[in-house]
Amino acid sequence: MRKPNFYPIYRREIRSYFKSPSAYIAIGLFLFMSGLLFYGILENFSLLSGDAQYRREMGFEKINFTRHVVSNLYWVINFLLLFVVPSFTMRLLAEEKKTGTFELLVSLPFRDWDIVLGKFLAAFTVIGVMLGICAYYVLVMMRFGTPEMPVVLVAYLGSFIVAATYVAIGLFASSLTENQIVAAILAFVILLGLYLIGDLSTPSIGPLSRLLQALSLRYHSEQFTHGLIRVQDIAYFVAVLVIALFLTCRVLELRRWRA
């Protein structure tokens, strides 16, 4: 059995990320935006809790830290990833194709899988580091409140799984074109499509609605905010990830038949 040879690609890619200012800018922007919104969420929650007594008397629902802070923060991060991930993945293959270095890669002892895996893992590592810094928000929550830790952990780790899926889709988009901007937009459109597909799911369309819900990225993503780890959700993300990587390989293989 042949040893996989993706490490050289991974190493080169990681170096290339941390050498270019764009990675720092994207990470910085992500942390700034999420920090700002996290602050807003906390502010909002403290206002709400000031009202709590009044609200209870008026018969409104109880307010809940997990629902209002953990869940909202999860969605903020999730939403920002929709923009940030394509900006990280857009160059992965598009640039190699444009500059012709792809031909070099293929003449080296790499299989297509090595190239795809090396690049996927590199981009995921960078996104992972970025999400790792977000652990800070968890610390803030623990310092100033008493969140339900299992829910927080499930939501936090869930973000990594969701991000990995985003990266795989971004990589796939990058394999389709030589133009980085097109790759980024394409990745965003695919992600948004998977995100919004669940909104078409209304009871009026009958059995189809269940299918649309099953395909919905947001539906499966949402379960993590309830602290749920369900087989069908994990399977959904793993399946989308594997399919995206598989399709990327197939796209690279197209060179065999096309001029």
Next chain:
Amino acid sequence: MVRVEHLTKQLGEIKAVDDLSFEVLEGEVLGFLGPNGAGKTTAMRVLTCYFPPTSGKVTVGGFDVTRDADEVRRIIGYMPEHVPLYRDMTVEEALDFIAHAKGYNRRSRKKVIEPVLEETGLGDVRKRLIGHLSKGYRQRVGLAQALVGDPKVLILDEPTVGLDPRQISEVRTLIKSMAGHRTVILSTHILPEVQMTCSRVIIINRGKIAASGTPHKLTTQMRTGGTLILKVIGPPALVKEALGTLAQVRNVTMICPEAPEKGEGVGPCEFRLETSSLSPDVNAAIAETIVRRGWQLVELYESGMTLEEVFLRVISSDATDSESNSTQESERGGEKLA
């Protein structure tokens, strides 16, 4: 070292390479010659496992390019036509990446890179970003990338395109110095390059081999009889007539610089003779004819056919009648038309 048997490669609708067969021995420098779009790059891409052949069998160093692509990739060095460079890496980092890809560990990578930097003269710029290098240096980086790990087979697609004359001669010297201990296949459409660097030439046109052999063999083989150039001082019209009567002379063309009609007293006039054979006898007979009439023979030399002429002849005869095998007759006909 490299063996290609009945290679055909279909790209979409087009048959880019059509039933190509050849063999390259160890230590040989093979030149792939052909007009743009002849299928040179496609053939090279099959050799480097970029894509598999549609049909036919291709082995490099005994390994099949379809089944043992990994082994093939390990023993070849490839420099594509548009030199692929990672502009955000330094020269050293780029070569380190290639060595890493070829399976050298951290320690041995340094040892592998050093001789390459030396051979290509990149030692001075090893710490510079590739994006900041001049065109000539970038081309050398491309060559260096191909040389990492001392590959047995080197495949260079138009290695001197876009360089200035001095850089071209440097690259050629480098390629020449590899002959003997490395197998090199290079493609080009620059003819002197082949004559200077290659031990064998394959002229390829429309995906097929149009001619092959050593540059010397090609230039002599393609010759039908000989061409002599002579300069004579004497009345041009009479000289032409006299030369035309000689048995071995097929055709006389007069290339006079000035006023050919006037009698004596004019400067030397040039004649181009096509003879049925090339031998000292012919030269002697011509010289005698001229001297006996009291004219002066200033110059007499054999005009060897350049590879360029061979190339053009092969390509054009291929275009005019690609069906019939180009016999001597049809070639002569083609030439007269031209």
